[in-house]
Amino acid sequence: MLTIGTHAHPSPHKDALYILLHRNQVLVEKHQNFLIPFTHFQPNANMSAVYCGQWHNQDIFVCRFESIPKGFEEMGLRDLLFLQDNDHYLLLSRAHQLSTWDRDHQFCGRCGTSMDKKHPVEHTKICPKCNLRHYPRISPCVIISIRKENSILLARGHQAPKGKYSNIAGFVEAGETLEQAVSREISEEIGIKVNNIRYVDSQPWSFPHQLMVGFFADYKSGEITPAPGEIDEANWYDINDLPNIPNPTTISGQLILKHIEQMKQNTEGK
Ligand SMILES: [Zn+2]
Numbered sequence: 001m002l003t004i005g006t007h008a009h010p011s012p013h014k015d016a017l018y019i020l021l022h023r024n025q026v027l028v029e030k031h032q033n034f035l036i037p038f039t040h041f042q043p044n045a046n047m048s049a050v051y052c053g054q055w056h057n058q059d060i061f062v063c064r065f066e067s068i069p070k071g072f073e074e075m076g077l078r079d080l081l082f083l084q085d086n087d088h089y090l091l092l093s094r095a096h097q098l099s100t101w102d103r104d105h106q107f108c109g110r111c112g113t114s115m116d117k118k119h120p121v122e123h124t125k126i127c128p129k130c131n132l133r134h135y136p137r138i139s140p141c142v143i144i145s146i147r148k149e150n151s152i153l154l155a156r157g158h159q160a161p162k163g164k165y166s167n168i169a170g171f172v173e174a175g176e177t178l179e180q181a182v183s184r185e186i187s188e189e190i191g192i193k194v195n196n197i198r199y200v201d202s203q204p205w206s207f208p209h210q211l212m213v214g215f216f217a218d219y220k221s222g223e224i225t226p227a228p229g230e231i232d233e234a235n236w237y238d239i240n241d242l243p244n245i246p247n248p249t250t251i252s253g254q255l256i257l258k259h260i261e262q263m264k265q266n267t268e269g270k
Pocket residue numbers: 108109110111112113127128129130131132
């Protein structure tokens with residue numbers, strides 16, 4: 001488990017472990033190992049290292065490289081995340097998000113001053129001219145598994161490959177509650193109304209900085225009407241006859257599996 005802590009962030013050192021990124025790819029050694037000891041690579045002067053916290057009493061840093069150091073292979077973040085248990089998933093997600101924050105906040109968004117200094121204890125950069133604080137960006141998104149009798153709703157987004165179905169999901173708008181976002185997204189994307197909206201679970205999704213907030217909801221009224229250009233297909237699927245569902249590493253897959261389990265238990269209990 002990763003400990004974030006409130007102590008001063010250390011500088012990179014030889015006893016730490018490093019997560020190395022090249023563009024949006026992760027550099028791995030044999031067996032897809034992404035936690036790299038200091039002795040396995042040559043840090044260079046251009047390397048920007050961000051402290052991520054302590055992992056089993058070892059300091060973890062994430063570094064971005066301009067070219068691939070010898071002895072490493074690149075692996076897509078998504079592919080690598082799908083291979084992880086929950087603790088490793090969260091560590092890798094955090095490292096990627098912190099590195100993205102470091103890369104994307106080189107200058108103050110208000111006055112344009114260069115932001116080369118990080119806060120010694122917190123993950124924030126404070127503009128030396130106007131004092132504006134720049135934190136890692138986190139974008140909340142709702143994702144919903146919707147039930148109607150013994151079926152759940154699955155949809156295929158406009159960009160998704162054929163045969164790939166998932167839940168309805170979307171970004172929370174400014175000034176909106178999570179529940180309002182759930183109702184709005186469902187109404188906009190498939191034209192139905194839901195009730196009994198209840199929170200289930202959450203998961204960081206580092207593409208690049210979403211926090212997915214998972215809900216169950218029950219169908220209330222309306223006919224499925226997919227939004228043109230957004231949703232190509234949406235249908236009710238009997239829980240005993242589902243098409244391909246998302247990878248269970250993702251909250252999307254987990255929501256569907258949990259919902260089905262709950263629905264089966266409710267049926268047995270009747
Ligand atoms: Zn500024």
